[in-house]
Amino acid sequence: MLLFGLAAFGLYSLRGPERISGVVVHFRALLLATALFGLLLSAAAMLCMAWAMSGVTDWNELLPHIEMMVFETDVGLSWSVRIAALLLATIAVALNRPAPTASLWLVTLSGAVALATLAWAGHGAMDEGQRRNWHFITDFMHLWAAGGWVGALAAFALLLRQAERRLSVLARTLTGFETVGAVIVVVISVTGVVNYLFIVGPRVDGLLDSTYGQLLALKVALFAAMLVFAALNRFHLTPLLEQARQTGEHRAAVNALRRSMVLELSVAVTILALVAWLGTLSPEMDY
Structure with missing residues (x-):
């Protein structure tokens, strides 16, 4: 939410040079931190989900369950899309100084995709x-x-x-x-x-x-x-x-x-x- 919301704020509230990191908001540090933290939390969430569903604790036994969830389930697909979107956001952050508006647009869009993937972990996934x-x-x-x-x-x-x-x-x-x-x-x-x-x-x-x-x-x-x-x-x-x-x-x-x-x-x-x-x-x- 912070990744998407902060980048979007830079687009609809700030003007021209104000979108460059450090002029008003330190976009590079903040957006990079939120993207990396999102990656860390997503990895932890997948581990916890696989552990809860399989009931095993040994890493060698848990790894096949993780692979099955990532490659064979809708939750795994949405998780993969989220990881890709967050990685794209980390790359887009690096473009802030030479192209601040384009950078914020890329971060906003990738943040929106990453945020939307959370819906697959909610009640909507139970419907048909x-x-x-x-x-x-x-x-x-x-x-x-x-x-x-x-x-x-x-x-x-x-x-x-x-x-x-x-x-x-x-x-x-x-x-x-x-x-x-x-x-x-x-x-x-x-x-x-x-x-x-x-x-x-x-x-x-x-x-x-x-x-x-x-x-x-x-x-x-x-x-x-x-x-x-x-x-x-x-x-x-x-x-x-x-x-x-x-x-x-x-x-x-x-x-x-x-x-x-x-x-x-x-x-x-x-x-x-x-x-x-x-x-x-x-x-x-x-x-």
Whole structure:
């Protein structure tokens, strides 16, 4: 999500030379780190999945199971595509200084592909036929919108660390994010409802009796909290920053934005942890 979201932020929020690593955001270090970390996590995930499905612990016994999963299953195919996309992203990062816009486009596209492959580890993989295809498309859009939001939050947090030197860029990008942010919220909300209908169906009775339902309710409540923070940033803190920038007294406005961003990022991380947990559960599970 960070790989995709940070690179996309550089395209829709920054202009020309601002997209060069180090001018506003250190794209090379950040994107390279996220791509490499994604490769590491993907390798660990495949090992854990093969170990869980086979039940063996000896490496010599586990290796054939890994090969079978990688070459003979849909999950293995999606994993291979993810690895290829992340490797492409690491190569594209190196092009940032000579061709910053092209580099960010390549990273964004490869990040989008890598992020979409996570859908094969979700509930959509259990469906069949056209239902499976539509569920995957919904998952893709949900993941991309969430990645865009997480990446933007991370970018704003980075800008706020050096707000005094980047005040004009910070004010402009916060204002410019209004349209993108609105689209993200709409996509997340609509695809979230559609995913619920795919997974649970048009009912809510008894859902809170399961661990899945309780975690889902908590996730929705936290998402509502993020909307409150977003509204606070949009209608109060961003205008306050713009006013403060004109008067030169911007410290209080920047500190308020920093506090808001820390809270919003904390909520976002908690939601991602809940999503990881929800992906392992069935709505019918009852503990």
